[in-house]
Amino acid sequence: MTSPTPPSEPTYADRTFRSPAGLIGGVLLLVLVGWIGVDAVIQGEGSVPWLALAALLTVVPLVVAFTLRPVVSANEQRIRIRNPFRTITLPWTDVEDVRAGYSSEIFTHDGGKYQLWAIPVSLRQRKKVARHQSRQAADDPYGRTSASADVRDTKARAAIADQTMHDLRQLAEHAGDKPATEGAVASVRWAYEVIAPAVVGAVLLVVLLIVG
Known part of the structure; x- marks a missing residue:
């Protein structure tokens, strides 16, 4: 008689972290660069027009790389870091510390x-949060917590990072x-889809400027 298979642990979806300011800034920059570039082409x-096309080919991938591309995805097994030019995947067992x-x-x-x-x-x-905490400590020098204190206020004021x-x-x-997850290995992948067009655009821009 075979023993029943133990139930597997539930798999949770990745938690995603990214900068809202970076996303908004990136979209605005793309709109501005696209408007100027397309106007120059037309x-x-x-x-x-050729200089504008080369500039667009250089600038657009860089704007995307530094504003829209960065994201951190994490679950209970590993963390995936997508930076402007690289994507790093690390199992948590390889991670020693996380600091800000x-x-x-x-x-x-x-x-x-x-x-x-x-x-x-x-x-x-961060300085704003430190000042807020200092004021709270001054109001309550013995470190007591008021029964009417709103913990959501402290959490809302905490530095996002x-x-x-x-x-x-x-x-x-x-x-x-937990034991190491089978098949979880560290990897680093370069974002050639961002690097290649930016390099090609920069080379074309230099050649066009030299040729005149």
């Missing part, structure tokens, strides 16, 4: 360090208590 004379200093970074056991472009650190927002890094750190710590 209205320009001589070599201007002047930038958000993840460190691996073998000494690797990767920046999380999708989670920018706002020093201004610090909250996100706290969530990622919890995922890493939770995964550390």
Whole structure:
């Protein structure tokens, strides 16, 4: 008689983290660059349309790379970091620490360090949170918590990057208590779909400027 197969652990969807400001800024920049570039292509004379096309081929991939492309996806097994020019996939068992200093970074056991472009650190927002906490400490010097305190207010005022890094750190710590997932390996893939058109556009732009 065969023993029943133990139920497998539920698989949870990835949690996605990205910068809303980066998305908005990227869309606005694309609209502005597209408007100027298309106008130059249609209205320009001589070599201007070709220069505009080369400039568009250079600038558009770079704008997409630095604003729309960055995203961090994480689940209980691994974290995937999509930066402007690379996509890094790391199982949590390879992750040593997650920190937010002047930038958000993840460190691996073998000494690797990767920046999380999708989670920018706002020093201004962090100072604002520190001032708010200092005022709270001054109002309650004995560290007592008021029964009427609204915990949602503290959470809303917390620096977004610090909250996100706290969530990622919890995922890493939770995964550390589990055995390594079979088939979970670290990988780094270069974003040639972004690099190639930008390089080609830059070369064409230089050639056109030299030729005149």
